[in-house]
Amino acid sequence: MISFVKYYFSKISLDNLKKLEKMLTHIGVTDLVLGKKCLADLAVLNMYCMFTDKSVNCEEDFKTHAPTAMKIVEKCKTDPKITEAMNDAKCRPFFPFQKISKM
Numbered sequence: 001m002i003s004f005v006k007y008y009f010s011k012i013s014l015d016n017l018k019k020l021e022k023m024l025t026h027i028g029v030t031d032l033v034l035g036k037k038c039l040a041d042l043a044v045l046n047m048y049c050m051f052t053d054k055s056v057n058c059e060e061d062f063k064t065h066a067p068t069a070m071k072i073v074e075k076c077k078t079d080p081k082i083t084e085a086m087n088d089a090k091c092r093p094f095f096p097f098q099k100i101s102k103m
Contacts, residue, residue, distance in 0.1 A: 017065035053094035
């Protein structure tokens with residue numbers, strides 16, 4: 001049985017990734033949105049963290065359907081502070097309320 005989160009990302013978010021790619025190519029993004037790190041780059045980085053969460057595991061879809069966004073992620077990963085924050089974020093679930101804990 002497929003989880004709701006996996007179903008959501010396999011059906012709905014792939015279309016949104018295609019729209020993101022279309023928008024990024026339309027405004028002429030090559031590696032960062034404004035040429036230096038800005039809030040838009042961090043928003044793309046946040047989407048990447050969401051797609052690479054253990055419960056979602058759709059990193060390949062992100063790479064396939066939004067290659068320009070992946071370039072932004074790779075450029076942001078060159079900053080050691082961002083890399084450290086991303087490694088810390090991978091230790092925590094992106095969707096903390098997905099699983100019901102037993103008491």
